[in-house]
Amino acid sequence: GETEYFDGKLIVCNFDEWFGSEDYRKKVSSQLGLEHSDKGVNNIIRTVGSSFDGMRFSKEAQKMKVLDRWEHFKDDSDFLGILKNDELIEKTKLLFDVDLKEILNV
Structure with a gap:
């Protein structure tokens, strides 16, 4: 079927859920066999920033309205x-x- 290429190891990560829920990030970390850490969750790339918000939300990335960006398009x-x-x-x-x-x- 559609997922046969994944050997039954398909892990789906819903960005909206990942962005908004620490519990969801913990769940995905666990599924990936990783220790959960939200270190850096509020960081943005220092060299370029966000293509929508620039550096306005430096150290406050969770405040960006990333879930509403589709409205731009x-x-x-x-x-x-x-x-x-x-x-x-x-x-x-x-x-x-x-x-x-x-x-x-x-």
């Missing part, structure tokens, strides 16, 4: 075209149980 036809890709819609439903057709009203 909501009227972009290229972006919408990518989201309407049948394979992406199928994989998003399979891996994250998210129905892009419902979200996009297609």
Whole structure:
């Protein structure tokens, strides 16, 4: 099937959940066999910063509105075209149980 290439070791990480929940980050760390640490969770890349926020949230990355960034592209036809890709819609439903057709009203 779709995940046969992963030898039953597929670990799905939902960015929205990872960004917003320390418990979720602990869970993913455990699934990966790693010791959990939130050291650096509020850091951004010092040399370039965020492409959306620059260095405004230095040492406060969790305050960035990363979950709302899609709104910047909501009227972009290229972006919408990518989201309407049948394979992406199928994989998003399979891996994250998210129905892009419902979200996009297609």
